[in-house]
Amino acid sequence: MSKLVVEAVSRTFPGVRKGPPTRALEETDLAVADNDFICILGPSGCGKSTLLRIVAGLDSPTTGRVLLDGQPVTRPGPDRGMVFQSYTLFPWLTVRENILFGPRATPEVADAFIAKMGLRGFEDHYPKMLSGGMQQRTAMARALANDPKILLLDEPFGALDNQTRALMQELLLGIWEVDRKTVLFVTHDIDEAIFMANRVAAMSARPGHIKAELKIELPHPRHYTMKTSPEFSRYKAELTEQVRAESIKAAQMEP
Amino acid sequence: MFEPLKPVSRGARFVLGAAFFVLFLALWAALTFGGVIPDLFLKDPVYTLVTGYKLFAEFGFARDVGITVWRVVGGFLIGAIVGVPLGIAMGAYKPVEAFIEPFVSFARYLPASAFIPLLILWAGVGETQKLAVIFIGSVFQIILMVAVIVGSTRRELIEAAYTLGADSTAIVRRVMLPGAAPQVAETLRLVLGWAWTYVIVAELVGADSGIGHMIMDSQRLLDTGQMIFGIFCIGIIGLVSDLLFKWVNQRLYPWAF
Numbered sequence: 227m228s229k230l231v232v233e234a235v236s237r238t239f240p241g242v243r244k245g246p247p248t249r250a251l252e253e254t255d256l257a258v259a260d261n262d263f264i265c266i267l268g269p270s271g272c273g274k275s276t277l278l279r280i281v282a283g284l285d286s287p288t289t290g291r292v293l294l295d296g297q298p299v300t301r302p303g304p305d306r307g308m309v310f311q312s313y314t315l316f317p318w319l320t321v322r323e324n325i326l327f328g329p330r331a332t333p334e335v336a337d338a339f340i341a342k343m344g345l346r347g348f349e350d351h352y353p354k355m356l357s358g359g360m361q362q363r364t365a366m367a368r369a370l371a372n373d374p375k376i377l378l379l380d381e382p383f384g385a386l387d388n389q390t391r392a393l394m395q396e397l398l399l400g401i402w403e404v405d406r407k408t409v410l411f412v413t414h415d416i417d418e419a420i421f422m423a424n425r426v427a428a429m430s431a432r433p434g435h436i437k438a439e440l441k442i443e444l445p446h447p448r449h450y451t452m453k454t455s456p457e458f459s460r461y462k463a464e465l466t467e468q469v470r471a472e473s474i475k476a477a478q479m480e481p
Numbered sequence: 482m483f484e485p486l487k488p489v490s491r492g493a494r495f496v497l498g499a500a501f502f503v504l505f506l507a508l509w510a511a512l513t514f515g516g517v518i519p520d521l522f523l524k525d526p527v528y529t530l531v532t533g534y535k536l537f538a539e540f541g542f543a544r545d546v547g548i549t550v551w552r553v554v555g556g557f558l559i560g561a562i563v564g565v566p567l568g569i570a571m572g573a574y575k576p577v578e579a580f581i582e583p584f585v586s587f588a589r590y591l592p593a594s595a596f597i598p599l600l601i602l603w604a605g606v607g608e609t610q611k612l613a614v615i616f617i618g619s620v621f622q623i624i625l626m627v628a629v630i631v632g633s634t635r636r637e638l639i640e641a642a643y644t645l646g647a648d649s650t651a652i653v654r655r656v657m658l659p660g661a662a663p664q665v666a667e668t669l670r671l672v673l674g675w676a677w678t679y680v681i682v683a684e685l686v687g688a689d690s691g692i693g694h695m696i697m698d699s700q701r702l703l704d705t706g707q708m709i710f711g712i713f714c715i716g717i718i719g720l721v722s723d724l725l726f727k728w729v730n731q732r733l734y735p736w737a738f
Contacts, residue, residue, distance in 0.1 A: 282640075282644055283643075283644075284640050284643065284644070301643075302640070302643035302644050303643075303644075303646060304644070304645055304646030306644060307644060307645070308640075308641065308644040310637055310640070310641060312637050314635075314637045314638055314640070314641035316638060316641075316642075316656065316659070316660070317660070317736050317737070318659045318660060318662070318734070318736050318737070319659075327642070327645050327655075328645040328646055329645075329646045330646075352735070352736040353736075354736065365641075368645065369644070369645070372645055372646065378644075
């Protein structure tokens with residue numbers, strides 16, 4: 227049985243000022259197995275974040291439902307940890323205090339994640355004293371220290387520069403290769419999706435739905451040099467074709 | 482030198498700030514010693530300072546200052562104790578906001594000084610009436626400003642807390658309150674400044690002590706030196722309490738400054 231099941235979930239936002247309602251997400255099905263790493267890939271505005279927010283319980287689907295371990299999701303909870311694209315550390319808490327925010331985070335676990343995320347020496351710093359990459363590492367540590375059943379990431383490295391982003395990908399992948407925490411990762415970056423995921427779900431332009439799924443059969447542990455391998459290029463060519471067509475549609479929709 | 486937003490050094494900041502006071506004093510001295518303004522309307526700086534010394538040494542002005550400070554702090558504290566929790570409830574919970582916001586917005590425009598005759602009728606000319614004026618003047622402002630601060634908590638922080646298992650109570654207690662605290666403290670600093678205005682108004686009418694009472698008495702004697710000294714005292718106490726408040730805030734909330 228799959229760990230996370232998205233069943234015919236769609237989302238329509240009511241119109242603003244008597245305007246027509248916006249259909250952000252077409253009926254979508256998705257199954258995520260235990261210990262799986264799934265990337266949802268799509269152009270901006272395709273509803274991929276909406277889908278993730280519905281899984282997190284931060285938004286409600288117009289139709290359909292989400293099941294986690296057979297239980298329907300109705301509200302946000304600590305079993306679905308989330309890392310956001312924007313910086314969401316609590317500015318009044320230090321790095322360590324942020325990581326300890328969740329109910330299941332213990333000091334030992336916090337220390338372990340401080341070490342894993344390369345945050346040693348910064349435990350007592352406030353978020354405003356950290357770089358963007360460090361803030362996102364702390365945010366990942368905070369979500370993981372609470373030991374969720376599934377980790378949801380909404381373009382977590384989207385605001386970072388390319389070099390930092392590559393390092394963060396390796397860091398998260400390295401942790402996943404050890405812990406095998408179930409991950410649902412949303413991104414618009416094709417390389418990122420292929421490098422990280424076991425399976426990529428490519429979404430169409432708005433109203434979005436999952437248009438194609440592609441299994442990524444690159445061996446683990448993955449090394450950054452894989453990004454230039456022929457297999458990687460083959461996956462990239464295939465996904466680029468899918469996403470490009472949708473990006474063109476998306477761009478025309480938004481004048 | 483005049484590059485937008487370019488910071489100045491600490492030393493330069495102090496010198497520039499002090500320079501304005503010096504300039505102000507110089508202008509005052511020039512106008513009074515130079516005879517531009519007659520002695521009757523404005524005493525010169527030296528006379529004012531000597532009068533001030535006499536006020537403290539001979540007329541027990543320290544007691545008036547103490548009483549005024551006590552009234553300001555007392556009325557302001559009662560206003561804060563009532564206003565801050567109400568503001569938090571209003572900022573966090575929309576039904577509370579819908580219930581009290583219209584009334585508070587209306588009450589905010591009722592001038593505290595206009596209540597003085599009524600309050601004298603109700604509470605006499607004692608301390609209760611003085612505290613009530615300051616309370617009325619500050620509480621509605623505090624409620625509204627605290628509500629705005631608490632209500633503008635970043636949505637993403639609340640969502641992040643939800644995904645970490647926080648319930649509604651924890652959202653208010655662990656996210657909204659600590660996030661709003663420094664700005665609430667800044668608001669209180671601002672309102673304390675306004676409380677000074679109300680206390681003097683309250684003391685100008687029906688009081689037998691306090692800085693405002695002394696200013697009123699001096700008017701009867703046409704002693705502009707004393708009046709100006711009284712006003713300056715308020716300014717200096719205000720400045721000191723403001724710096725103190727700022728200093729405490731920066732110590733309490735190092736993450737926000």
